[in-house]
Amino acid sequence: MNASVAQKYAQALLSAVTDSHQMKAEQLVLIAQNFQDQPAVFRLLEDPRLSTQEKQTFIAQTCAGADNDVIDFIQLIAKNQRGRELPAIAEYFEALVLAMQGKQKAVITTATALDKETLAILIAAAEKRTMTKLVSKHVIDPSIIGGVKVSVGTQTFDDSFATKLQKLQSDLQKLTI
Amino acid sequence: MDINFSLNFDILTFILSLASTAILFFVLFKLLWNPLQAYMDRRQQYVVDQIAQADTQNQEAVATNTEAQKRLRRVQEEATEILETARVRADQTATKLAEELQADLRKRREAFDAQLEIDQQLAQKEMKDQAIDLSVSIASQLLQEQVDETNTKARALAMAEKMVMTNER
Numbered sequence: 001m002n003a004s005v006a007q008k009y010a011q012a013l014l015s016a017v018t019d020s021h022q023m024k025a026e027q028l029v030l031i032a033q034n035f036q037d038q039p040a041v042f043r044l045l046e047d048p049r050l051s052t053q054e055k056q057t058f059i060a061q062t063c064a065g066a067d068n069d070v071i072d073f074i075q076l077i078a079k080n081q082r083g084r085e086l087p088a089i090a091e092y093f094e095a096l097v098l099a100m101q102g103k104q105k106a107v108i109t110t111a112t113a114l115d116k117e118t119l120a121i122l123i124a125a126a127e128k129r130t131m132t133k134l135v136s137k138h139v140i141d142p143s144i145i146g147g148v149k150v151s152v153g154t155q156t157f158d159d160s161f162a163t164k165l166q167k168l169q170s171d172l173q174k175l176t177i
Numbered sequence: 178m179d180i181n182f183s184l185n186f187d188i189l190t191f192i193l194s195l196a197s198t199a200i201l202f203f204v205l206f207k208l209l210w211n212p213l214q215a216y217m218d219r220r221q222q223y224v225v226d227q228i229a230q231a232d233t234q235n236q237e238a239v240a241t242n243t244e245a246q247k248r249l250r251r252v253q254e255e256a257t258e259i260l261e262t263a264r265v266r267a268d269q270t271a272t273k274l275a276e277e278l279q280a281d282l283r284k285r286r287e288a289f290d291a292q293l294e295i296d297q298q299l300a301q302k303e304m305k306d307q308a309i310d311l312s313v314s315i316a317s318q319l320l321q322e323q324v325d326e327t328n329t330k331a332r333a334l335a336m337a338e339k340m341v342m343t344n345e346r
Contacts, residue, residue, distance in 0.1 A: 111321075112329045125337035145317055146324035148333045159336045161320050165313050172309045 006085050010092035013073050014100075020067065025090075025097040027066045031074065032090035035083075045083035052079055095153075098135055106134040109141050109149040109160070126150050126157070 017024055035041045041062070045055055056075050063071045077086055098105055106126050108119060123136045130152050145161035 108333075110329045110333065111324055112326045114326070114329055114333060118330050118333050122333050122337045125340040129340040129343065142321070145320050146328060146332065148329065148336050150336070157336065157340065159332060161317075161324070165317055165320075168316075169309055169313045172312075173306060175305075 005082065006088035006092050009077065009082065009085065009089045010096055013069075013089070013093050014096045016073075017069055021097040021100065024067050024070050025094040027070045028073070028090040029094050031063055031066060031070065032087040036087050042083050045078045046081065055079075101133075103133045103135050104130070104153050106136045107139055107151045108136055109139045109144055109151070111140070111142050111144050111146050111161075113140060114138060114148075122148070122150065126152060129157070130155065 013028075014021070044050065044058065050058075055078050059075050059078055060071055063074060074086065077083060077089065082089075095105055106123060108114070108122060114122075119136065119138055123134055127134050132152070134152060143162060145165070147160040147162075147164070148157075149160045149163070150157040
């Protein structure tokens with residue numbers, strides 16, 4: 001992922017969009033997630049045998065129901081051969097929209113499900129800790145084994161078992177027999 | 178014959194013959210003696226000179242022989258000295274080569290020991306890493322089996338509390 005390119009596209013979209021930023025950001029993130037879940041879509045967008053027009057039509061049909069600005073933007077990205085950057089661009093765009101509202105995105109990762117009350121407590125604590133209004137997103141990722149991981153912007157509060165085990169493994173490897 | 182001789186003998190003739198012979202000897206003596214004497218003296222002197230020259234040459238030959246003997250002895254001494262020097266140098270070279278060989282062997286043994294040490298350390302590290310990987314893998318599986326929603330909730334609440342506490346400090 002090229003962070004610089006993704007940031008530039010996200011900023012360009014932000015300056016082009018005049019209304020409904022939040023809704024457009026959510027749609028863009030959702031579409032990007034769907035594309036990411038189906039890598040064949042990226043391969044299709046990069047296929048040189050398909051004309052630009054065919055790709056545009058495919059995007060319009062795939063993203064039917066989404067805001068026109070969002071569809072136009074995805075078509076532009078595909079035209080510029082930056083389809084694979086879409087998830088990163090969407091993430092940056094969402095962060096920029098939230099920043100406009102004085103908010104930040106917090107990603108809470110756990111290995112199992114977590115009830116809403118606990119999530120609310122955790123978000124409140126994170127808001128107090130970062131002194132920022134947060135918009136949370138809960139991700140269940142069994143690879144962290146257990147515990148909780150909270151990511152807010154560049155800050156990460158990591159209490160996951162996977163990280164603890166990695167640290168333990170690293171410390172043990174440093175030990176001299 | 179005897180009759181003829183006795184008949185022809187004349188004392189005067191005899192005397193005249195003696196006189197003429199004496200005169201002849203006298204003349205010959207006067208004319209030839211001195212040159213002959215001088216010639217004989219020269220000849221004697223020549224022989225003496227030749228003998229002297231032969232003596233001188235003999236002495237020179239003896240001296241040359243002595244000198245040659247001396248040179249031969251010197252050459253023999255030099256040859257002996259050269260051989261001795263060569264033997265000493267050969268001994269020194271042999272000693273030096275032996276020392277170099279010893280040093281090389283020592284160096285090789287040190288390098289071998291060092292490599293052995295490195296290999297042992299690598300083997301130990303590999304074994305340690307494998308043991309750690311296995312331990313972490315087992316720990317990971319055990320934890321995965323024990324983790325449930327209750328546990329996650331407890332960890333989340335503990336983390337929230339920790340965040341607030343840290344902020345208040």
